[in-house]
Amino acid sequence: MTGFIAALTEAWSELRIHKTRILLALIGVALSVAALTTVVGLGNMAREAMVQGQEQQSGRPATLSVELYPEGGQLEQASVQTALEAVAERYAVAHSSLKLSTNVPFQFPDGVVPTETLVVDAAYGIMRRVDMVQGAWFAEQDQDRLAPAVIVNQAFYQRLGNPDLRTAPTVQIFQDRPVTAAIVGVQRNDWPEAMPRAMILAAHYDRTIAAEALSMPPAMELWVPEDIAEPLTQAISADLRAQFPTASVNVFRSDYAAFGDPFAPTQLVVGGIAGLVLLLGAVGLLNISMVTVRYRVREIGIRRSFGATSGRIFFGVMLESVVATFVAGVAGVMLAIAVVKSPWVQEQVAAGLSELPPFPLEAALIGLGAATAVGALAGLVPALVAVRVKVIDAIRY
Amino acid sequence: MISPQPNPADEPLVELNQVTRTVRLSDDQSLDILRGVDLSIRAGDHLSIVGRSGSGKSTLLNILGLLDLPSAGEMRFAGQPVASMSEKRRAVARGASVGFIFQQFNLLPGRTALENVMTPLLYARGRQFWRREQLAAEMLDRVGLADRMREKPHKLSGGEQQRVAIARALVRSPKLILADEPTGALDVETGQAVMALLDGVALESGAALVTITHDPTVAGLAHRHFRLQDGRLHVGVLAA
Numbered sequence: 001m002t003g004f005i006a007a008l009t010e011a012w013s014e015l016r017i018h019k020t021r022i023l024l025a026l027i028g029v030a031l032s033v034a035a036l037t038t039v040v041g042l043g044n045m046a047r048e049a050m051v052q053g054q055e056q057q058s059g060r061p062a063t064l065s066v067e068l069y070p071e072g073g074q075l076e077q078a079s080v081q082t083a084l085e086a087v088a089e090r091y092a093v094a095h096s097s098l099k100l101s102t103n104v105p106f107q108f109p110d111g112v113v114p115t116e117t118l119v120v121d122a123a124y125g126i127m128r129r130v131d132m133v134q135g136a137w138f139a140e141q142d143q144d145r146l147a148p149a150v151i152v153n154q155a156f157y158q159r160l161g162n163p164d165l166r167t168a169p170t171v172q173i174f175q176d177r178p179v180t181a182a183i184v185g186v187q188r189n190d191w192p193e194a195m196p197r198a199m200i201l202a203a204h205y206d207r208t209i210a211a212e213a214l215s216m217p218p219a220m221e222l223w224v225p226e227d228i229a230e231p232l233t234q235a236i237s238a239d240l241r242a243q244f245p246t247a248s249v250n251v252f253r254s255d256y257a258a259f260g261d262p263f264a265p266t267q268l269v270v271g272g273i274a275g276l277v278l279l280l281g282a283v284g285l286l287n288i289s290m291v292t293v294r295y296r297v298r299e300i301g302i303r304r305s306f307g308a309t310s311g312r313i314f315f316g317v318m319l320e321s322v323v324a325t326f327v328a329g330v331a332g333v334m335l336a337i338a339v340v341k342s343p344w345v346q347e348q349v350a351a352g353l354s355e356l357p358p359f360p361l362e363a364a365l366i367g368l369g370a371a372t373a374v375g376a377l378a379g380l381v382p383a384l385v386a387v388r389v390k391v392i393d394a395i396r397y
Numbered sequence: 398m399i400s401p402q403p404n405p406a407d408e409p410l411v412e413l414n415q416v417t418r419t420v421r422l423s424d425d426q427s428l429d430i431l432r433g434v435d436l437s438i439r440a441g442d443h444l445s446i447v448g449r450s451g452s453g454k455s456t457l458l459n460i461l462g463l464l465d466l467p468s469a470g471e472m473r474f475a476g477q478p479v480a481s482m483s484e485k486r487r488a489v490a491r492g493a494s495v496g497f498i499f500q501q502f503n504l505l506p507g508r509t510a511l512e513n514v515m516t517p518l519l520y521a522r523g524r525q526f527w528r529r530e531q532l533a534a535e536m537l538d539r540v541g542l543a544d545r546m547r548e549k550p551h552k553l554s555g556g557e558q559q560r561v562a563i564a565r566a567l568v569r570s571p572k573l574i575l576a577d578e579p580t581g582a583l584d585v586e587t588g589q590a591v592m593a594l595l596d597g598v599a600l601e602s603g604a605a606l607v608t609i610t611h612d613p614t615v616a617g618l619a620h621r622h623f624r625l626q627d628g629r630l631h632v633g634v635l636a637a
Contacts, residue, residue: 002522002523002526002527003522006519006520006526009519010519013508013512017507017508018507298503299505299506302503302505303516303520304464304488305462305464305491305497306491306492306497306516306517306520306565307488307489307491307492307493307495307517307520307521307569308488308492308520309484309485309488309489309520310484310485310488311485312488312520391459391464392455392459392464392465395499395503
């Protein structure tokens with residue numbers, strides 16, 4: 001124990017004595033680590049932005065889509081809905097949503113416009129990361145409203161004249177029996193030129209939308225753990241085929257990761273660039289370490305004459321390098337955090353991200369681990385050189 | 398100067414029996430630097446070794462200090478045959494029992510006098526390691542540098558630097574002090590003062606002192622005198 005503490009004390013003392021030279025040498029390492037950590041951090045953030053976008057478009061991994069199509073006969077809307085809801089309950093799926101796309105005639109100030117409307121359950125908001133810009137996503141109590149709750153996109157809201165949400169604005173559904181719906185939230189447009197779009201709860205659709213508007217039976221989305229997605233697909237398929245022998249049952253993974261992680265190649269390229277940056281830093285450090293050891297040959301000889309064993313000399317040179325690069329690594333990681341967390345950088349990399357991820361711990365650990373590994377590698381060669389120093393020659397050096 | 402005589406009954410600290418050191422030259426020939434050297438050193442001994450440049454003085458000193466090994470012959474250190482000691486054991490024994498003083502002082506640059514004297518204690522264990530600063534300060538006080546301990550070598554005179562080197566050599570209370578031309582880089586007056594100090598401190602501690610020198614005055618301070626010529630050690634001759 002004393003030996004380890006003594007070696008640590010010695011290493012720290014060496015760093016203190018040669019602080020200017022070491023500082024200059026370590027600037028390269030600190031910058032390399034900062035570059036590596038920043039690339040990993042920004043890569044992670046960009047990936048998160050892409051993942052969130054994909055999850056909004058196609059659902060989180062693993063999302064199972066369940067669809068039934070009539071084959072030759074008729075499929076009754078209500079029985080399909082009941083069967084789908086029973087499936088979610090039977091397989092204890094925590095997040096499931098009915099999904100039915102239709103056109104609903106909403107009354108805008110400039111006239112009635114058939115508007116693309118999605119019938120969903122409350123879980124859909126979480127499953128699809130629905131990004132709200134005003135108001136809130138459907139709550140449990142919205143099912144009990146007399147006037148059906150509706151969430152509209154920004155284009156819809158704008159066309160309505162941007163009424164103040166605090167005044168509980170309503171919108172008319174223009175059909176044989178007009179219905180007044182209450183706007184509870186505004187969703188971000190999917191793209192800049194998006195058309196008006198609305199969402200209503202499945203619990204309300206039978207009293208909101210005229211039956212003739214519903215040409216297709218409802219589908220369902222289930223958010224399930226990835227490891228059971230495959231057996232669940234098989235089981236649900238078999239289950240529904242048994243219930244609807246004349247229908248075509250289609251159960252499949254519809255999320256972006258259905259055929260593997262599409263971001264893996266990008267991640268690999270980013271990692272490769274980061275590794276290259278670090279390698280350059282390591283070569284620079286190794287170069288400086290070699291020069292340093294040659295400069296310290298006499299000192300090593302003197303230490304050996306005082307009783308320093310070759311193991312201690314090896315450990316000391318290694319430790320100096322590792323301690324120094326670890327300190328440089330900490331500085332590099334702090335710099336990287338400052339860069340990655342800067343609002344301007346976040347705006348450039350992850351614009352429109354609904355949930356900004358925290359600085360990835362993984363990037364910080366990779367940065368620190370890489371710095372330490374570089375220190376160990378860059379210290380290894382000089383340490384071997386130091387051990388091979390002939391004491392007698394070194395003292396006279 | 399009153400000095401204690403070594404007790405013949407004591408176990409020799411270092412014993413060389415027909416020691417030879419041969420080096421291989423670049424043209425594949427061999428050169429005997431030391432030939433059949435016999436020497437016995439006991440606690441409290443004070444030896445001087447004189448000889449021309451290239452006579453093998455430093456090689457003998459390196460062998461005595463466990464920095465080098467004989468090519469032939471037998472050497473015992475504290476009763477142990479050196480040939481059977483591992484490199485690590487020799488390093489540990491060297492740290493615990495041998496103190497080196499070099500002609501060019503060999504102080505570590507950039508460190509204060511105190512840090513230089515503390516350096517050997519970094520390789521000690523237990524109390525010596527944990528109390529290294531106090532021990533180093535006490536030793537610097539003993540060599541008269543209590544008020545200069547925070548100075549770095551380049552701010553010290555030659556005599557002061559050699560006193561720091563003496564303090565560093567003695568801080569682990571070695572049994573054997575090996576001084577290689579300790580006054581070689583000093584003027585006569587400073588050299589005498591440094592030797593008086595070294596002699597006094599060695600005497601106080603009861604350590605054996607081996608001095609390699611060209612200076613007959615310095616050699617005259619020793620109790621036993623040796624001369625190296627052509628790799629052979631001759632007893633009792635002062636003139637170099």
